[in-house]
Amino acid sequence: MVVLPQGVRICFQSGSEILRAEARHAVYAIPMGYAPSLIEQLDSLDPEKLKAIQQLSYRHYQVMNFHLQGHPWHDSYGLWIRDDATYSTHGVTDLIEGRWFDFEGNKKPRLDDRGVLTLYNPLPEEYLSVGLTEKVVIERAETAAIQLEELVNQLLQKRNEPPLKILAIEINRWPYSIHVVKPGHLTQASPVLSRRIRDLYFASNNLGTPAVEEALYRGSVAAKNILAREDSKSEDGKGPNLD
Numbered sequence: 001m002v003v004l005p006q007g008v009r010i011c012f013q014s015g016s017e018i019l020r021a022e023a024r025h026a027v028y029a030i031p032m033g034y035a036p037s038l039i040e041q042l043d044s045l046d047p048e049k050l051k052a053i054q055q056l057s058y059r060h061y062q063v064m065n066f067h068l069q070g071h072p073w074h075d076s077y078g079l080w081i082r083d084d085a086t087y088s089t090h091g092v093t094d095l096i097e098g099r100w101f102d103f104e105g106n107k108k109p110r111l112d113d114r115g116v117l118t119l120y121n122p123l124p125e126e127y128l129s130v131g132l133t134e135k136v137v138i139e140r141a142e143t144a145a146i147q148l149e150e151l152v153n154q155l156l157q158k159r160n161e162p163p164l165k166i167l168a169i170e171i172n173r174w175p176y177s178i179h180v181v182k183p184g185h186l187t188q189a190s191p192v193l194s195r196r197i198r199d200l201y202f203a204s205n206n207l208g209t210p211a212v213e214e215a216l217y218r219g220s221v222a223a224k225n226i227l228a229r230e231d232s233k234s235e236d237g238k239g240p241n242l243d
């Protein structure tokens with residue numbers, strides 16, 4: 001991306017072709033961590049923004065679909081499974097009943113024999129340097145399987161039902177997918193991260209909390225700011241700010 005004196009130029013790859021587009025305004029809606037390598041001369045355009053980006057920290061996420069015999073747990077769509085007071089980053093946090101939508105929750109009878117429980121595992125900081133190698137993700141999946149069995153088997157035992165039977169684990173790697181919100185992120189980092197550079201606007205959930213609502217909100221604010229600036233034909237270099 002090149003921030004021009006007026007407008008923004010974006011180069012992108014389509015198949016084997018490198019294409020170039022120019023627009024009066026553009027919205028950067030990619031995780032902020034990539035901005036220094038994507039926006040040309042970010043260091044001189046907005047050194048404070050670059051510094052704020054460099055202070056962001058990210059974590060990998062591993063999400064695992066446990067394919068099970070039967071439907072041992074379908075009491076709720078989601079289940080938070082951490083209540084250990086330590087909140088060590090070495091454990092899974094929550095599970096989703098993966099076939100909830102197939103059966104509209106519990107409206108339709110579960111006549112087949114294949115359940116899915118999806119486990120969410122944000123990975124500790126040290127995994128950033130180790131990388132999500134096959135060895136690492138398999139180890140994490142095995143640990144998660146133990147945690148899942150411990151938890152769900154307790155619940156099943158109370159109901160006099162047989163223990164879980166795990167048939168397969170499908171592993172999804174989401175590198176650098178969640179930013180860790182530190183104290184001061186919303187009050188100090190966010191205003192710097194979200195301010196525009198000339199005609200390049202910023203969205204993405206990294207400007208606030210790591211949630212879908214944040215991403216939608218930020219995209220909407222960026223679009224409204226562009227429209228408001230177009231309407232006012234403001235040429236003062238600042239433009240209105242609807243934040």
Ligand SMILES: Cc1cc2nc3c(=O)[nH]c(=O)nc-3n(C[C@H](O)[C@H](O)[C@H](O)COP(=O)(O)OP(=O)(O)OC[C@H]3O[C@@H](n4cnc5c(N)ncnc54)[C@H](O)[C@@H]3O)c2cc1C
Binds near residue numbers: 031038177203204210
């Ligand atoms: C495991 C996990 C579970 C989550 N669960 C929840 C939840 O339950 N509720 C909730 O609210 N949020 C949840 N989130 C967070 C949610 O996914 C994010 O808040 C949301 O997706 C952020 O949207 P975004 O548009 O900012 O970024 P993204 O959804 O990350 O979109 C960024 C896009 O930019 C693209 N991109 C990257 N690099 C380039 C490039 N060089 N050129 C062009 N495009 C590029 C990517 O392919 C991607 O499509 C979860 C996240 C994870 C990882």
